[in-house]
Amino acid sequence: MADLFDGYPLGQQWDEMFAAPGRPRAPYSGLFTSLQPMSGEELAARADVLSQTYRDAGVTFAHAGEEQPFPLDIVPRVIGHQEWAVIERGVGQRVRALEAFLADVYGAGQVFADRVVPRSVVTTSAHFHRAAHGLVPPNGVRVHVSGIDLVRDEAGDFRVLEDNLRSPSGVSYVITNRAAMSQVLPELFADHRILPVADYPGRLLAALKASAPPSVADPTVVLLTPGVYNSAYFEHALLARQMGVELVEGRDLVCSGGQVSMRTTDGQQRVDVIYRRIDDEFLDPVHFRSDSVIGCAGVLNAARAGRVTIANAVGNGVADDKLLYTWVPDLIQYYLGEQPILQNADTYRLDEPDTVEWVLASLDQLVLKPVDGSGGKGIVIGPRADERTLEELAVKVRSSPRDWIAQKPIGLSTSPTLINGRIAPRHVDLRPFAVNDGDDVWVLPGGLTRVALPEGELVVNSSQGGGSKDTWVITPPRPAVESAPEHEVTRIEFTTADLPADPPAQDPGPPNDNAVAQSQQQQQTAMFANMAAGRRRAEPGDGHVGEHGRGEGAPC
Amino acid sequence: MIVVPQSQRQTGPTQFHAQTGPVRVPSDRWRLQVVHRSEFRYGGPVRSSYNEARMTPENSSRQTTLRSRVEIEPTATVHAYRDYWGSTVTAFDTHGPHTELVVQATSVVEAGPEPELPDPVDWAELATPDVLDRFGEVLRPTPLTAMDAPVVQDVRELVGDADPREAGQLVCRFVHGHMEYLTGSTNVKTNAMQAWTTGKGVCQDISHVSVGLLRALGLPARYVSGYLHPRPSAGIGTAVTGESHAWVEWWDGGWSGFDPTNVAEIGPRHVTLGRGRDYSDVPPLKGIFSGPRSEGSTVTVEVTRLA
Numbered sequence: 001m002a003d004l005f006d007g008y009p010l011g012q013q014w015d016e017m018f019a020a021p022g023r024p025r026a027p028y029s030g031l032f033t034s035l036q037p038m039s040g041e042e043l044a045a046r047a048d049v050l051s052q053t054y055r056d057a058g059v060t061f062a063h064a065g066e067e068q069p070f071p072l073d074i075v076p077r078v079i080g081h082q083e084w085a086v087i088e089r090g091v092g093q094r095v096r097a098l099e100a101f102l103a104d105v106y107g108a109g110q111v112f113a114d115r116v117v118p119r120s121v122v123t124t125s126a127h128f129h130r131a132a133h134g135l136v137p138p139n140g141v142r143v144h145v146s147g148i149d150l151v152r153d154e155a156g157d158f159r160v161l162e163d164n165l166r167s168p169s170g171v172s173y174v175i176t177n178r179a180a181m182s183q184v185l186p187e188l189f190a191d192h193r194i195l196p197v198a199d200y201p202g203r204l205l206a207a208l209k210a211s212a213p214p215s216v217a218d219p220t221v222v223l224l225t226p227g228v229y230n231s232a233y234f235e236h237a238l239l240a241r242q243m244g245v246e247l248v249e250g251r252d253l254v255c256s257g258g259q260v261s262m263r264t265t266d267g268q269q270r271v272d273v274i275y276r277r278i279d280d281e282f283l284d285p286v287h288f289r290s291d292s293v294i295g296c297a298g299v300l301n302a303a304r305a306g307r308v309t310i311a312n313a314v315g316n317g318v319a320d321d322k323l324l325y326t327w328v329p330d331l332i333q334y335y336l337g338e339q340p341i342l343q344n345a346d347t348y349r350l351d352e353p354d355t356v357e358w359v360l361a362s363l364d365q366l367v368l369k370p371v372d373g374s375g376g377k378g379i380v381i382g383p384r385a386d387e388r389t390l391e392e393l394a395v396k397v398r399s400s401p402r403d404w405i406a407q408k409p410i411g412l413s414t415s416p417t418l419i420n421g422r423i424a425p426r427h428v429d430l431r432p433f434a435v436n437d438g439d440d441v442w443v444l445p446g447g448l449t450r451v452a453l454p455e456g457e458l459v460v461n462s463s464q465g466g467g468s469k470d471t472w473v474i475t476p477p478r479p480a481v482e483s484a485p486e487h488e489v490t491r492i493e494f495t496t497a498d499l500p501a502d503p504p505a506q507d508p509g510p511p512n513d514n515a516v517a518q519s520q521q522q523q524q525t526a527m528f529a530n531m532a533a534g535r536r537r538a539e540p541g542d543g544h545v546g547e548h549g550r551g552e553g554a555p556c
Numbered sequence: 557m558i559v560v561p562q563s564q565r566q567t568g569p570t571q572f573h574a575q576t577g578p579v580r581v582p583s584d585r586w587r588l589q590v591v592h593r594s595e596f597r598y599g600g601p602v603r604s605s606y607n608e609a610r611m612t613p614e615n616s617s618r619q620t621t622l623r624s625r626v627e628i629e630p631t632a633t634v635h636a637y638r639d640y641w642g643s644t645v646t647a648f649d650t651h652g653p654h655t656e657l658v659v660q661a662t663s664v665v666e667a668g669p670e671p672e673l674p675d676p677v678d679w680a681e682l683a684t685p686d687v688l689d690r691f692g693e694v695l696r697p698t699p700l701t702a703m704d705a706p707v708v709q710d711v712r713e714l715v716g717d718a719d720p721r722e723a724g725q726l727v728c729r730f731v732h733g734h735m736e737y738l739t740g741s742t743n744v745k746t747n748a749m750q751a752w753t754t755g756k757g758v759c760q761d762i763s764h765v766s767v768g769l770l771r772a773l774g775l776p777a778r779y780v781s782g783y784l785h786p787r788p789s790a791g792i793g794t795a796v797t798g799e800s801h802a803w804v805e806w807w808d809g810g811w812s813g814f815d816p817t818n819v820a821e822i823g824p825r826h827v828t829l830g831r832g833r834d835y836s837d838v839p840p841l842k843g844i845f846s847g848p849r850s851e852g853s854t855v856t857v858e859v860t861r862l863a
Contacts, residue, residue: 118689133640134637134638301608304635
């Protein structure tokens with residue numbers, strides 16, 4: 001019987017797990033030791049249990065208009081703590097710079113006066129909302145939650161592909177992936193010290209409360225969802241449940257006299273912070289689309305009056321525009337006086353005729369992205385496009401170059417993935433999630449690794465049929481383990497129970513002993529069971545949402 | 557439930573009646589009172605209504621607002637703020653059942669002629685990247701102001717080698733010459749090309765066409781919302797019927813204003829409320845309500861020269 005990773009091919013790209021055939025990178029040594037003796041069939045059997053667990057829990061994502069199970073690959077992605085520290089600092093830096101930029105755009109506009117960014121970049125953005133001008137959030141935070149999309153290039157460096165500052169989704173999969181994996185591969189969790197992800201909802205809630213109007217002693221937070229038909233409804237329900245806040249729709253809210261309230265069975269209750277997962281255009285029919293019935297009329301002016309906080313803030317999209325992206329390194333320097341920790345992909349703006357001509361002549365070697373696209377829509381990967389696609393692209397680019405940016409393709413890193421009972425390399429990206437509470441930008445350890453399941457596919461967006469991987473940030477091994485000459489030997493000679501009971505000082509992870517590890521698993525397992533229950537509870541007509549004035553007719 | 561946007565349009569001054577007040581020597585600064593009253597009637601009780609009024613005159617070197625208040629019936633909660641374009645906005649919502657909504661703005665302002673402008677810049681200056689970026693949002697067409705290329709070409713030929721300031725005036729006079737002022741010929745959603753094609757419109761349409769052509773020539777141009785006292789020889793203390801009015805400004809080194817509907821300079825009879833890319837940035841009243849259909853609205857503007 002062949003060992004699991006035997007014959008795993010390494011290509012030009014960086015492989016997350018292997019530095020060379022049969023030689024795992026340091027953070028993967030434990031995983032390699034545990035999985036290598038398994039056969040493909042054995043792992044596939046576990047994977048079946050995993051997907052069954054997922055199906056039972058109802059973890060889905062809408063793809064091509066259909067609810068589909070969101071595939072979770074059984075081989076986790078592992079990030080060493082040193083590497084993670086770079087990501088953590090780099091993401092935090094980026095969020096702080098973009099916060100400063102948004103405050104400037106909706107305020108004094110110094111960045112334009114200083115000619116760092118052309119004003120037109122902002123004023124031509126579809127996401128620049130003049131209605132948000134002058135609206136200063138209570139604790140200054142506009143980017144309460146962000147997802148910064150990273151890829152690893154051929155040299156092994158993480159590069160930023162895109163910032164998501166509006167309603168980045170996917171964090172629920174980080175939580176459910178971890179819970180499901182700990183159920184199906186408990187022995188891996190016993191062998192590793194993995195930074196937990198389960199405190200995300202608590203961190204988010206604390207940040208939302210910190211953003212409440214200052215006069216409120218004990219703020220009431222709600223999560224505003226477009227409803228059960230939204231592709232991310234599962235996530236809305238999960239987060240609301242785990243934060244212990246009400247999941248509401250627009251018709252549950254009423255804004256009167258500048259104060260937002262929600263209808264409850266006990267009458268109206270004041271709302272101080274709205275974590276909204278609906279787009280700006282639908283949030284408030286007074287300022288945006290007047291035909292929107294999923295928002296809450298008057299909420300923007302209530303926020304302007306300082307009576308309620310909208311999270312994330314209205315108009316953030318001006319800072320995650322794909323064109324503005326090209327200026328983010330400059331913004332980091334301008335606002336923070338720092339060098340960017342995480343680099344952008346090599347990107348070209350099509351604002352000079354020479355650049356446009358060069359890009360048009362090199363379409364087959366570049367990635368072209370529409371400035372206003374999201375979810376991987378409209379992206380053309382030149383080296384993989386047929387002639388007709390490139391011809392059509394050339395026409396579009398020539399007629400409106402400003403609508404596009406061009407990037408040199410990055411050979412996205414690969415990660416071992418179970419495909420039809422065999423382990424094969426597949427391209428991955430990483431979306432770390434950051435929560436800004438006004439004092440600190442906290443980055444959830446790990447984030448969402450998306451994997452492009454078709455062979456060679458480079459677009460990993462979940463709305464393009466990708467899957468995901470549980471993503472581990474592992475803490476440093478113990479000195480005793482570190483001094484062992486061979487990892488294999490270590491695994492044989494030390495059972496986890498033999499390891500020292502006391503964790504080193506300032507160890508952020510759970511100690512590596514069986515009792516605690518198991519208790520950690522139990523917590524995760526219990527949480528997963530609750531999560532499944534939460535999903536059921538959130539079905540239409542079955543939860544508290546149904547009790548809130550449904551059918552009464554909304555005011556807005 | 558029906559959610560209906562409510563708005564009113566700017567139709568420009570109507571013909572005025574015979575003068576009855578005492579005759580005064582024309583001064584270059586007038587004190588004017590404007591009472592702007594909007595009434596909306598509904599087919600049944602409306603339960604809630606969210607609105608924004610932009611009816612508070614601005615303060616500028618040309619104009620001082622001495623008094624301004626916005627009264628709303630039924631009682632409403634009011635929050636005032638300054639918007640992106642600098643307009644003072646009175647935001648209000650009302651929730652008691654009502655079959656009629658009345659918004660009345662009463663303002664007293666002192667207005668005068670436009671201040672001395674710096675020397676005009678040349679066309680080359682207007683085409684510099686700096687100017688294009690700084691004024692980008694008032695150089696690009698909007699859905700309400702976009703004009704077709706053949707019209708732009710005609711205007712280009714008309715303008716010839718005039719400098720930007722002369723060109724601005726030529727454009728306004730050209731539009732005035734080609735559009736008949738006619739109330740009822742257009743509505744609040746009519747865009748510049750539609751109005752141009754029919755050759756008829758009110759001040760809003762004439763201003764949209766002017767703004768569209770000015771921008772097409774490369775002049776940054778703004779739509780201005782306000783009022784006009786219809787009578788140059790108005791008597792003190794006599795209230796006359798006016799209307800919401802609109803005119804234009806373009807940048808030629810400074811902001812030059814002009815009233816294309818009346819082919820007139822901006823002066824003491826013009827009361828400025830606010831300015832933007834087009835009407836939709838500065839509607840005197842906009843909002844939504846839930847309830848039965850609107851059965852109509854009445855807008856009256858009464859202006860009185862006080863001094």
